[in-house]
Amino acid sequence: MKLSKKQFKQDFEERLTSKFATDLTKAGYQEIYDALASVVKHYYANIWVSDNQYKDETGKKQAYYFSIEFLPGKMLKSNLLNLGMLKTVREGLEDFGIELDEVAKVEPDMAIGNGGLGRLASCFMDSLASTGLPGNGNGIRYRYGLFKQKIIDGYQVELPDSWLNNGNPWEVRRADKAVEVTFGGEVWLEDDGKGNLIPHYKDQERVLAVPYDTPMIGYENTTVNNMCLWRSEVPEELDPKFQNLEYMRQTSMLSAELYPDDSNYDGRLLRLKQEYFFVSAGLQRILHHYKGTQKKDIRRISDYIAVHINDTHPALCVPEFMRLLVDDYGVGWNRAWDTTVKVMSYTNHTILSEALEKWPEEMVKQLLPRIYQIIVEIDRRRTAELLPKIGASLVHNTRIIKDGQIHMANLSIIGSHSTNGVAKLHSDLLKDVELHDFYEIYPERFNNKTNGIADRRWIQIANERLSGIIDETIGKSWRHDLDELKLLKNFKDDEKTLEKLQKAKYDDKLRLAALIKEKNGIIVNPDAIFDVQVKRLHAYKRQLLNALHILKLYFDLKENPELDRVPRVFIFGAKAAPSYHYAKSIIKCINEIANMINNDQTVKDKLKVVFMENYNVSLAEMIIPAANVGEQISLASKEASGTSNMKFMLNGTLTIGTLDGANIEIFEAAGDGNNFVFGLTKDEVYEYYRNGNYNARDIFEQNPVVNRILNALIDGTIPNIKSEGREIFDSLTVYNDEYFVLRDFNDYVRAQADLEKLYRDPKAWAQASLMNIANVGRFSSDRTVKEYADDIWYIKAKKE
Numbered sequence: 149m150k151l152s153k154k155q156f157k158q159d160f161e162e163r164l165t166s167k168f169a170t171d172l173t174k175a176g177y178q179e180i181y182d183a184l185a186s187v188v189k190h191y192y193a194n195i196w197v198s199d200n201q202y203k204d205e206t207g208k209k210q211a212y213y214f215s216i217e218f219l220p221g222k223m224l225k226s227n228l229l230n231l232g233m234l235k236t237v238r239e240g241l242e243d244f245g246i247e248l249d250e251v252a253k254v255e256p257d258m259a260i261g262n263g264g265l266g267r268l269a270s271c272f273m274d275s276l277a278s279t280g281l282p283g284n285g286n287g288i289r290y291r292y293g294l295f296k297q298k299i300i301d302g303y304q305v306e307l308p309d310s311w312l313n314n315g316n317p318w319e320v321r322r323a324d325k326a327v328e329v330t331f332g333g334e335v336w337l338e339d340d341g342k343g344n345l346i347p348h349y350k351d352q353e354r355v356l357a358v359p360y361d362t363p364m365i366g367y368e369n370t371t372v373n374n375m376c377l378w379r380s381e382v383p384e385e386l387d388p389k390f391q392n393l394e395y396m397r398q399t400s401m402l403s404a405e406l407y408p409d410d411s412n413y414d415g416r417l418l419r420l421k422q423e424y425f426f427v428s429a430g431l432q433r434i435l436h437h438y439k440g441t442q443k444k445d446i447r448r449i450s451d452y453i454a455v456h457i458n459d460t461h462p463a464l465c466v467p468e469f470m471r472l473l474v475d476d477y478g479v480g481w482n483r484a485w486d487t488t489v490k491v492m493s494y495t496n497h498t499i500l501s502e503a504l505e506k507w508p509e510e511m512v513k514q515l516l517p518r519i520y521q522i523i524v525e526i527d528r529r530r531t532a533e534l535l536p537k538i539g540a541s542l543v544h545n546t547r548i549i550k551d552g553q554i555h556m557a558n559l560s561i562i563g564s565h566s567t568n569g570v571a572k573l574h575s576d577l578l579k580d581v582e583l584h585d586f587y588e589i590y591p592e593r594f595n596n597k598t599n600g601i602a603d604r605r606w607i608q609i610a611n612e613r614l615s616g617i618i619d620e621t622i623g624k625s626w627r628h629d630l631d632e633l634k635l636l637k638n639f640k641d642d643e644k645t646l647e648k649l650q651k652a653k654y655d656d657k658l659r660l661a662a663l664i665k666e667k668n669g670i671i672v673n674p675d676a677i678f679d680v681q682v683k684r685l686h687a688y689k690r691q692l693l694n695a696l697h698i699l700k701l702y703f704d705l706k707e708n709p710e711l712d713r714v715p716r717v718f719i720f721g722a723k724a725a726p727s728y729h730y731a732k733s734i735i736k737c738i739n740e741i742a743n744m745i746n747n748d749q750t751v752k753d754k755l756k757v758v759f760m761e762n763y764n765v766s767l768a769e770m771i772i773p774a775a776n777v778g779e780q781i782s783l784a785s786k787e788a789s790g791t792s793n794m795k796f797m798l799n800g801t802l803t804i805g806t807l808d809g810a811n812i813e814i815f816e817a818a819g820d821g822n823n824f825v826f827g828l829t830k831d832e833v834y835e836y837y838r839n840g841n842y843n844a845r846d847i848f849e850q851n852p853v854v855n856r857i858l859n860a861l862i863d864g865t866i867p868n869i870k871s872e873g874r875e876i877f878d879s880l881t882v883y884n885d886e887y888f889v890l891r892d893f894n895d896y897v898r899a900q901a902d903l904e905k906l907y908r909d910p911k912a913w914a915q916a917s918l919m920n921i922a923n924v925g926r927f928s929s930d931r932t933v934k935e936y937a938d939d940i941w942y943i944k945a946k947k948e
């Protein structure tokens with residue numbers, strides 16, 4: 149949208165006064181932010197309205213991405229960028245003496261997600277709109293997002309994230325579109341005399357679901373999709389039975405809090421309620437829309453909508469869609485089933501067994517009696533149909549209801565036409581191992597969709613300096629098509645370009661160094677290698693391996709302070725699930741290792757360790773551009789894909805990593821020698837599992853370096869470390885090191901040494917960095933969503 153600076157300044161000043169009865173001389177940042185957001189909203193409102201009209205008029209098929217988490221971060225700059233107004237607005241504000249970046253700080257991160265899964269959903273939202281694809285989100289508007297992390301005495305402490313305190317200027321409450329979701333009570337079926345079984349209900353608990361719509365604005369185009377988030381409220385008219393405070397409290401609890409656990413199944417009733425709540429509300433709204441506004445024939449609904457089940461949390465989409473079609477819209481069971489399978493598709497995001505959702509049958513029966521009946525019926529019909537064809541064992545292994553539990557992954561696969569993993573290795577593992585029985589039955593349903601990232605946020609916004617240099621070097625086409633970055637390869641030997649890249653990295657490091665000084669009070673050397681590991685804290689991600697290597701470097705320097713080492717700054721950012729004891733112990737250890745090293749004068753500035761508290765999207769935007777090295781060191785086979793690996797690559801960071809998840813594709817794309825690979829392969833890991841012959845204790849006893857480091861955890865070397873040291877020590881030496889940390893240690897040390905060697909050659913390093921940027925194109929989520937659109941959802945992009 150074309151906007152002149154003059155127009156903007158006028159609009160902004162007027163809005164500030166009309167909204168807050170103040171003027172530029174007196175307004176605070178909160179007021180400036182709100183007025184600015186309100187002006188921006190005014191600019192996109194019409195585009196939003198006309199795109200909705202266009203969608204209704206053309207009746208084109210749309211996709212709905214159901215996800216219990218989204219992790220957008222801040223919206224202001226992203227909206228400005230996508231509207232093509234970032235520069236104008238920045239300059240306009242400057243004329244008033246206002247820094248856009250200072251204003252942007254006022255906006256709280258929208259953190260209604262935990263980590264990779266939620267962030268991917270938000271990258272997809274950006275990419276869908278930016279590629280002109282009609283794809284919308286559906287989720288929960290949690291009153292409290294992911295907790296804020298404080299580090300106190302080295303320990304993680306969780307504080308509530310009350311992100312809505314100052315309102316949310318981007319959302320629109322649509323009270324008119326509220327629907328009811330019901331729980332509990334009794335249900336029975338009665339014949340209507342025409343052979344149809346009609347459900348009758350008694351004593352149901354009713355909850356009002358109110359949608360809040362947030363526009364997902366496409367990059368310099370005319371597409372605005374919708375992210376619909378549901379809030380639970382008490383309906384105005386209540387049955388007397390539910391007119392009590394306890395019921396009211398429970399109802400508002402439904403959308404109160406995000407579950408702070410990543411990759412872990414927590415079988416609590418409230419979570420199941422949340423799952424059904426946003427699934428039922430979302431599907432009802434979609435069907436109302438198509439039946440009402442669009443007057444579509446419900447029996448052909450699969451021509452008009454695709455519903456995506458993002459991990460198994462929305463798996464109840466399958467029985468709920470059946471319920472709506474059969475009970476509410478009078479579609480026959482078989483037709484409804486075919487339609488459901490055509491409409492639904494499912495992505496698996498992890499193979500960790502502790503993440504596999506299984507709900508006790510009894511719980512589902514109590515909470516969702518009609519849904520339970522439908523699941524039982526789906527399972528019964530499928531078993532009857534398949535038994536004669538494929539035999540008892542395959543049928544049994546793949547049943548939805550087994551051992552008194554409802555298996556949500558099984559429900560998702562059976563009730564949809566597509567199941568995908570999120571990187572090649574992961575998708576292969578699903579087919580060959582984890583979901584192999586399903587693959588035998590439904591081979592055509594399995595496919596891979598390697599993850600991607602929204603490059604607009606992760607370079608255009610996060611790294612304006614680097615973006616500018618790329619523009620100067622190859623022009624601006626890459627901003628619309630990330631593959632164009634391959635033009636950079638022509639500059640691999642161009643000293644000037646390499647120097648500019650190095651300078652940009654250095655400046656980003658200075659910016660981060662200033663932040664570290666402000667937040668942690670630690671002074672870091674910008675000439676040091678900035679070596680970063682940022683992600684959720686989880687044993688399989690092996691932050692511990694990184695920490696053990698740091699101890700090794702430290703002991704080397706203690707022994708010989710004159711050692712010729714390239715200085716290093718190790719930077720961590722990680723939240724642990726509040727109930728994940730071991731992960732929290734690792735945070736404590738890292739912090740105490742940091743205290744010990746940072747306060748030791750013998751190592752001077754050769755080694756520093758920084759744990760940055762409250763890692764979130766905004767912090768990631770500061771840290772990632774400044775990284776020389778990114779750590780992607782999960783045990784092979786455990787990280788389904790990873791996406792920070794792609795963000796680092798985009799920012800010219802070299803990866804040290806295992807052959808896991810999307811790392812493999814990154815190494816291949818960037819070309820040999822441009823990253824550092826180490827560790828067991830997936831096959832070697834599985835070989836150990838088969839033979840059961842891993843013995844961590846042997847390594848501890850036989851490898852003197854490992855021995856020394858592990859003993860430091862328990863012998864008082866690290867001041868202020870308490871039982872955590874023993875806990876970690878035992879996890880490795882007594883409980884046999886579940887994630888093969890010790891097995892990979894030596895090779896990791898080797899790869900770290902290779903890295904240091906390359907860093908000593910600035911030109912070679914800059915070239916490797918350039919090759920990473922130049923080859924990152926395929927990791928744009930624009931590519932990923934196009935693949936979903938073509939292969940799974942069958943939706944088409946709008947032509948501009």
Ligand code: NTF
Binds near residue numbers: 263266268498570
């Ligand atoms: C995560 N899974 C995986 O652990 C990451 O490797 C992957 O990049 C992202 O999903 C996105 O696909 C989860 O967050 C969860 F919840 F499934 F465990």
